[in-house]
Amino acid sequence: MVDVSAGLGSFSFEAELTEEEKGLIFLRARSAGLTFCGCAHAAFLCKLVQSLRYVIKGPTADRDSLASGEDSDICVGILGLGHMGKQLLLALLEKSGIKPSHIKISSRRPESAVESIKTGVECFFDNGRLAAWADVLFLCCLPSDLHKVCADIHSHLSKHCLVYSFTSGVPVTRLAQLLGHNFILKPQYDFFACDTADVWLSCTHLTAALTDPLLIEASSPLSTSGGISVGLNWVSAVLYSLLNICTSTSLGSSDALSVINTVLKDKSPHAVELDAHNFISASKAASLHTEEYFPWISLTDAQTKETPLMCFLSSSTSMQQSISAAYKSVLCPPH
Structure with missing residues (x-):
């Protein structure tokens, strides 16, 4: 398909911006980069944890799994299906090697997750249930919802559930207090001026x-x-x-x-x-x-x-x- 607006400056995103606003265009790239890095780093972590579990189980893992009707995939929960939650789900399905049946989502609007359900990922609205089930739990909720979310899952987290928080503006020490939990990973990103x-x-x-x-x-x-x-x-x-x-x-x-x-x-x-x-x-x-x-x-x-x-x-x-x-x-x- 031909882009009829190609080369026409008046149709570009920047055309209607003031000079002051143009100075903030770099934030578009930063936002896209943060989303990509967050998802890629989360997929890398899950892949390492998954590999660790396979090595721990050893060469008998497949036989034992068949006998028990289970497999060695970790159970990954995503709490929140906004922009970050949706992008994270795509990354995990694409790169982590975890089966869709071992990924579950809790969202206030599970009916909006039609595409996710088509992939075999279960979506519901029960934060406590998700926390109790997950080996790795990703928090993709808004800061304004965090207190309620923590109250929902506080009593359901096992000591061994790794909580990975994408919720901005809330340091890991505060999360630990809210959850009564110390197995929490909170990525902190630094920014550098560069030409690329x-x-x-x-x-x-x-x-x-x-x-x-x-x-x-x-x-x-x-x-x-x-x-x-x-x-x-x-x-x-x-x-x-x-x-x-x-x-x-x-x-x-x-x-x-x-x-x-x-x-x-x-x-x-x-x-x-x-x-x-x-x-x-x-x-x-x-x-x-x-x-x-x-x-x-x-x-x-x-x-x-x-x-x-x-x-x-x-x-x-x-x-x-x-x-x-x-x-x-x-x-x-x-x-």
Whole structure:
């Protein structure tokens, strides 16, 4: 189809803007970039958690799953089906490898989720039910709705449910108070001036954008090439999340490290081997027996205080490169 308005300046988006408004055009790219990065990073996390579960179950997973009538997919809940919730659902269906039957949505208007239901994703309006069911729960609600949402799910969250919040303006410490829960991941994005920030304007269709190597590169957690970065704090919290999941499945410290290193090496063959000293203090690591569990790590503390893992990540260029390679391998695998 021919675009009859092509080349006609009077039909462009910018034509009717004042000079002052034109100075804010960069926010269009930033908004698109934040949505893309948020969805891509969430899909990466889910893929790591999914892979972790498969490695923990081991080679008998398929046989056991068939015998029990279940499989090893994690259960992912999306609370809120506004713009972010819808885009996140598309990203998870496209990139996480999680079956639609293992994704559920709670929305005030489940009748508006016709397209989601067609994919096999169940949608209803019961926040408590969703929280009780999910292994990973994404909060995509408005800040104005957060207090009610937290009241709905507070008593339904298991200790081992990873809550991932996209709700803006509410820090992780406040979320922890509202939920009485410390297994919460809240991405914090930093912005940088760069000449390539307009790359995000091509994100008109998320599913197509998620196949673009340039966008995947720009969204890499430690990259600043697109003017947006989630940084080492998020990476540290993701790795602590994997450690907690191992602890919740009663893996001893030696096995937990082996499983996490196996997952990372599967995504990035040259990944650096992590050991106990990278996660906990030297004194605790020295006294930790191989069959003993790692202590449960508060993600609230992991995102607000200096941790051994954050210190390690900050000083290890090779580990940063391994994480970036793993991210690109998951979202843009080689053919």
